Amino acid sequence: MSALHVRTLTQLADGLRRKSFSSVELVGELLARIEKSQPQLNAFISVTGAAALETARAADRALATGSGGALAGVPIAHKDIFCTAGVRTTCGSRMLDNFVSPYDATVVAKLKRAGAVVLGKTNMDEFAMGSSNENSFYGPVRNPWNPQLVPGGSSGGSAAAVAARLVAGATGTDTGGSIRQPAALCGITGMKPTYGRVSRYGMVAFASSLDQGGTLTASAADAALMLREMAGFDPRDSTSVDTPVPDYVAALEQPVAGLKVGLLAEFFDKGLDADNERCVREALRVFESLGARVTQVSLPNLPLSVPVYYVVAPAECSSNLARYDGVRYGHRCEDPRDLNDLYRRSRGEGFGAEVKRRIMTGTYVLSAGYYDAYYLKAQRVRALINADFIRAFESVDVLIGPTTPTPAFPLGAKTSDPITMYLNDIYTIGANLAGLPAISVPCGFVQGLPVGLQIVGPHFSEARVLAAAHAFQRATDWHTRVPVGYA
Amino acid sequence: MALTREQIASIATLARLDLSAEEVPVYQESLSRILEFVGALERADTTDVTPMAHPLAGLTQRLRPDEATEGDCHERYQLNAPLTAAALYLVPKVIE
Numbered sequence: 001m002s003a004l005h006v007r008t009l010t011q012l013a014d015g016l017r018r019k020s021f022s023s024v025e026l027v028g029e030l031l032a033r034i035e036k037s038q039p040q041l042n043a044f045i046s047v048t049g050a051a052a053l054e055t056a057r058a059a060d061r062a063l064a065t066g067s068g069g070a071l072a073g074v075p076i077a078h079k080d081i082f083c084t085a086g087v088r089t090t091c092g093s094r095m096l097d098n099f100v101s102p103y104d105a106t107v108v109a110k111l112k113r114a115g116a117v118v119l120g121k122t123n124m125d126e127f128a129m130g131s132s133n134e135n136s137f138y139g140p141v142r143n144p145w146n147p148q149l150v151p152g153g154s155s156g157g158s159a160a161a162v163a164a165r166l167v168a169g170a171t172g173t174d175t176g177g178s179i180r181q182p183a184a185l186c187g188i189t190g191m192k193p194t195y196g197r198v199s200r201y202g203m204v205a206f207a208s209s210l211d212q213g214g215t216l217t218a219s220a221a222d223a224a225l226m227l228r229e230m231a232g233f234d235p236r237d238s239t240s241v242d243t244p245v246p247d248y249v250a251a252l253e254q255p256v257a258g259l260k261v262g263l264l265a266e267f268f269d270k271g272l273d274a275d276n277e278r279c280v281r282e283a284l285r286v287f288e289s290l291g292a293r294v295t296q297v298s299l300p301n302l303p304l305s306v307p308v309y310y311v312v313a314p315a316e317c318s319s320n321l322a323r324y325d326g327v328r329y330g331h332r333c334e335d336p337r338d339l340n341d342l343y344r345r346s347r348g349e350g351f352g353a354e355v356k357r358r359i360m361t362g363t364y365v366l367s368a369g370y371y372d373a374y375y376l377k378a379q380r381v382r383a384l385i386n387a388d389f390i391r392a393f394e395s396v397d398v399l400i401g402p403t404t405p406t407p408a409f410p411l412g413a414k415t416s417d418p419i420t421m422y423l424n425d426i427y428t429i430g431a432n433l434a435g436l437p438a439i440s441v442p443c444g445f446v447q448g449l450p451v452g453l454q455i456v457g458p459h460f461s462e463a464r465v466l467a468a469a470h471a472f473q474r475a476t477d478w479h480t481r482v483p484v485g486y487a
Numbered sequence: 488m489a490l491t492r493e494q495i496a497s498i499a500t501l502a503r504l505d506l507s508a509e510e511v512p513v514y515q516e517s518l519s520r521i522l523e524f525v526g527a528l529e530r531a532d533t534t535d536v537t538p539m540a541h542p543l544a545g546l547t548q549r550l551r552p553d554e555a556t557e558g559d560c561h562e563r564y565q566l567n568a569p570l571t572a573a574a575l576y577l578v579p580k581v582i583e
Contacts, residue, residue: 098567100566102560102563102566194543195543196542196546209540238548238549238551239541239548241543301531304531307524307525307526307528310524311528318502322503325503327568327578328567328576329568330567330569332570336579338580339578340503343503344504347504348504348506348507351504353513356506356510356514357517359502359504360495360498360502360514361521363501364490364498364522365525367498376538377528377529377533378525379539379540380538381533382538382539383536383539384531384536417520418517419520422524432542434542435542
């Protein structure tokens with residue numbers, strides 16, 4: 001059996017159920033691909049080959065008796081931000097280099113129950129802070145379309161692994177675009193659900209009012225299948241929302257005819273690369289040809305998304321990362337003089353440059369005398385942005401625009417200036433501030449590099465967003481392209 | 488808004504971060520630029536706007552009964568601890 005790796009998650013789940021091939025066979029093939037890709041891509045921090053083969057054998061036994069969950073025997077990977085019992089969970093940081101999680105994140109437990117086989121933990125920007133994957137303690141991930149370029153971040157390892165067909169699906173987290181931006185730059189499908197849709201329990205916290213787990217897959221149909229198994233109420237996450245999970249797979253075939261699509265005027269700004277714009281506008285014509293009604297929509301406060309984000313996210317990060325104190329777990333400095341020295345040096349040594357920058361920015365905006373001017377002001381503007389979205393969704397079903405201003409950029413191109421790097425997420429941050437579901441799907445290529453189209457929907461409209469993306473992927477074949485050398 | 492070296496040192500103290508002499512000017516420059524960048528927020532009229540703390544407006548934080556849901560896991564948790572003795576986490580002496 002050859003070339004199993006190019007099959008989608010949906011096709012693999014189906015093939016395993018029909019016993020066209022075994023999970024052990026499939027897992028063996030993919031583990032070999034991962035090993036071969038590591039020197040080039042560095043997509044993984046940990047590979048759990050022996051455990052994966054053991055799970056695959058159990059899945060094959062279950063499948064032989066006609067039992068097993070919806071993902072029985074299907075190989076996936078987890079972003080190394082999700083706690084995995086007995087497996088190192090580093091969050092891309094020296095701080096957690098030696099941390100072996102004592103428990104499973106809810107997402108990990110749910111996918112395990114669905115029968116998925118975990119091949120390993122993917123590389124990421126440290127504590128999910130970054131847009132290029134250059135902030136990992138374990139070295140940068142490279143883009144499978146061109147190893148001189150970044151894969152995007154922070155879920156860059158998951159995006160590169162799926163793009164290179166090392167796994168059919170991977171988990172990711174999205175605080176300001178960390179699923180959608182790398183998905184766009186790697187030519188795959190990245191889905192960020194509504195805030196509260198997927199449990200954050202066991203997902204290392206960065207900015208708690210923005211963080212949301214989601215999927216990186218080859219197609220929207222795969223995202224629907226994976227998300228259906230991941231989503232749902234969790235009493236262990238106090239912001240998890242207790243509302244039923246629709247069958248996203250069954251809802252995929254909803255027609256696009258009559259769908260009211262809003263073209264997000266503010267996303268077609270001077271920062272948008274002309275070729276990216278051309279791809280996105282061609283994608284809109286595809287939606288029109290499918291019967292969607294496209295109108296232009298304006299969200300006047302949206303251009304303030306990035307400034308709001310760079311107050312709110314660092315503020316929440318400075319509070320969340322206060323737990324890394326060198327006492328209970330994580331890095332501890334050598335020979336501390338006193339407790340304060342232990343805290344300061346453990347944190348100074350354990351955190352990388354960007355994480356320190358955000359902790360300090362957050363500490364400053366929350367400090368006495370600056371709280372009102374920065375933090376409270378940002379939370380007020382966040383309310384204005386949210387109101388803009390609510391108003392827009394009174395007249396349209398979904399909003400469409402580009403995912404990123406440009407295709408993938410070279411390693412090192414934006415590391416010297418944090419603001420330039422932060423502006424990569426200019427089109428993705430809005431959905432996080434308002435807690436909305438959003439997906440990025442491939443919609444064309446510019447000089448051999450993939451371009452992403454973003455579809456944003458109202459709260460809990462994942463089924464509609466996925467169906468719109470699926471309809472687009474039925475009419476186009478951008479999502480089936482595989483980088484040279486990985487086909 | 489330009490921050491001074493002293494302000495950077497004070498932020499680092501509040502955040503319990505040891506910075507090297509080389510790091511201070513780097514953060515002085517980049518934090519000043521970030522604050523200048525987020526200064527754009529000043530231009531937005533937010534009169535009578537309630538600050539948004541939760542992305543799902545209208546939903547209130549769920550509370551649970553104050554009951555223990557996990558058993559005693561200290562042995563498992565302390566496997567990750569840098570230094571323990573008699574089930575306690577060890578730190579340098581705090582009171583002489």
